[in-house]
Amino acid sequence: MAYRRTDAVVARLNETRERIVAAALKLVAQHGYDGAGIPAIAEEAGLSTGALYRYFPSKADLFDEVFRRASQREIDVCAAAAQTPGSARERLARVVQVFARRALKGRRLAYALLAEPVDPLIEADRLRYRIPYRDIFVGIIEDGIEAGDIAAQDAVLTASAIVGALNEALIGPLAPQARKTDQEQLIAGLALFCVQALGPMPARKS
Amino acid sequence: MAYRRTDAVVARLNETRERIVAAALKLVAQHGYDGAGIPAIAEEAGLSTGALYRYFPSKADLFDEVFRRASQREIDVCAAAAQTPGSARERLARVVQVFARRALKGRRLAYALLAEPVDPLIEADRLRYRIPYRDIFVGIIEDGIEAGDIAAQDAVLTASAIVGALNEALIGPLAPQARKTDQEQLIAGLALFCVQALGPMPARKS
DNA sequence: AGAAGGAGTGAAATGTGTTTCACTTCTTAT
DNA sequence: ATAAGAAGTGAAACACATTTCACTCCTTCT
Numbered sequence: 001m002a003y004r005r006t007d008a009v010v011a012r013l014n015e016t017r018e019r020i021v022a023a024a025l026k027l028v029a030q031h032g033y034d035g036a037g038i039p040a041i042a043e044e045a046g047l048s049t050g051a052l053y054r055y056f057p058s059k060a061d062l063f064d065e066v067f068r069r070a071s072q073r074e075i076d077v078c079a080a081a082a083q084t085p086g087s088a089r090e091r092l093a094r095v096v097q098v099f100a101r102r103a104l105k106g107r108r109l110a111y112a113l114l115a116e117p118v119d120p121l122i123e124a125d126r127l128r129y130r131i132p133y134r135d136i137f138v139g140i141i142e143d144g145i146e147a148g149d150i151a152a153q154d155a156v157l158t159a160s161a162i163v164g165a166l167n168e169a170l171i172g173p174l175a176p177q178a179r180k181t182d183q184e185q186l187i188a189g190l191a192l193f194c195v196q197a198l199g200p201m202p203a204r205k206s
Numbered sequence: 207m208a209y210r211r212t213d214a215v216v217a218r219l220n221e222t223r224e225r226i227v228a229a230a231l232k233l234v235a236q237h238g239y240d241g242a243g244i245p246a247i248a249e250e251a252g253l254s255t256g257a258l259y260r261y262f263p264s265k266a267d268l269f270d271e272v273f274r275r276a277s278q279r280e281i282d283v284c285a286a287a288a289q290t291p292g293s294a295r296e297r298l299a300r301v302v303q304v305f306a307r308r309a310l311k312g313r314r315l316a317y318a319l320l321a322e323p324v325d326p327l328i329e330a331d332r333l334r335y336r337i338p339y340r341d342i343f344v345g346i347i348e349d350g351i352e353a354g355d356i357a358a359q360d361a362v363l364t365a366s367a368i369v370g371a372l373n374e375a376l377i378g379p380l381a382p383q384a385r386k387t388d389q390e391q392l393i394a395g396l397a398l399f400c401v402q403a404l405g406p407m408p409a410r411k412s
Numbered sequence: 413a414g415a416a417g418g419a420g421t422g423a424a425a426t427g428t429g430t431t432t433c434a435c436t437t438c439t440t441a442t
Numbered sequence: 443a444t445a446a447g448a449a450g451t452g453a454a455a456c457a458c459a460t461t462t463c464a465c466t467c468c469t470t471c472t
Binding site: 118119158160166186192194 | 378398
């Protein structure tokens with residue numbers, strides 16, 4: 001034995017791995033999936049295509065991680081917004097606003113994450129990473145039901161519908177060729193839509 | 207000149223074209239996009255792959271038509287449901303019920319049309335063919351606003367959100383591996399969600 | 413310095429569908 | 443019957459990412 005993974009080597013390896021993920025994310029955010037082939041990512045990360053395959057066994061695995069990272073950031077922010085004090089309706093509105101505002105700020109990336117036509121392998125990721133959002137809404141809705149602020153209902157159904165509503169309503173405005181609309185009005189409209197969809201405040205049991 | 211397109215030939219040509227579209231639709235409905243490659247479609251239609259290219263210049267063109275046909279059928283039914291008499295809220299509920307019930311009946315095809323991960327070229331069709339649905343809802347909402355049954359709002363935004371909500375809420379139950387849920391309850395829940403999302407009946411101007 | 417083994421290179425192989433095309437078969441009009 | 447033109451055949455060509463691999467370059471330890 002003459003070569004061993006010293007801390008320095010491990011550190012450099014980790015750093016390279018990060019560079020790859022960052023490079024992929026950057027290319028997607030800038031040019032969409034067309035600009036994010038393996039050779040382009042490798043070049044952006046400053047290494048050869050072959051070397052990239054020492055870090056990720058396949059493109060699908062790489063994008064799985066890219067998707068997870070990019071989504072996780074957003075999910076964390078939304079989860080935090082869901083944690084703020086207030087009624088379930090207030091919290092729901094806040095999460096919707098945060099989600100929409102951030103999407104509209106990082107348009108190109110949001111479009112890539114939400115809607116851009118993409119390889120089926122990667123598309124599957126998209127479906128997967130909607131679940132955490134749904135679960136955030138499920139939590140809020142169940143809290144609301146328990147508190148008597150929201151009528152009893154299938155929380156998973158309602159939450160799924162809200163996720164879909166957000167995505168679809170944002171796709172148009174996020175599309176690269178969209179002319180810009182009044183973002184604050186859009187955000188407010190979406191929040192109102194979602195809160196109203198929960199139904200009216202149920203009559204309190206006497 | 208020795209060969210001319212007689213009526214008989216034209217008829218046969220049209221029929222063959224139909225057979226191709228029908229074959230593609232059948233394969234997609236049965237096995238999803240994996241089972242719908244060009245050679246498979248050609249065989250199902252009873253001709254060679256080469257001949258197929260006399261009818262459609264590319265796979266994308268073929269699927270464009272397949273998508274249009276399949277979608278159009280559903281859109282027509284929904285548009286008819288939107289035309290029925292009643293308040294805007296009643297009509298909206300009816301369209302949602304019709305849409306959801308039909309999707310759940312033709313699960314495999316609905317999944318293919320709404321959600322199955324698919325080639326980007328075809329994915330673009332999916333985005334396009336959501337617009338007619340949106341427009342049906344826009345019509346209903348505008349009627350409701352005009353009649354004073356629904357508060358003034360951005361009808362396009364609300365309609366987009368409803369389309370997204372329907373799609374997303376159905377994706378789970380439509381997924382091939384989903385265990386079946388109570389369909390009528392799902393349909394009723396979705397209709398309620400959408401109607402409530404319109405907001406409460408506005409107070410009449412005195 | 414030298415040996416051992418991992419990391420990096422990048423041109424070439426691979427895999428997978430779509431698409432083509434030289435040829436055959438069929439239809440029509442004289 | 444025959445000629446002309448169109449439709450049909452299907453094996454082969456193509457396109458184009460992804461993925462591999464024989465080789466070189468580094469890093470580490472003795």
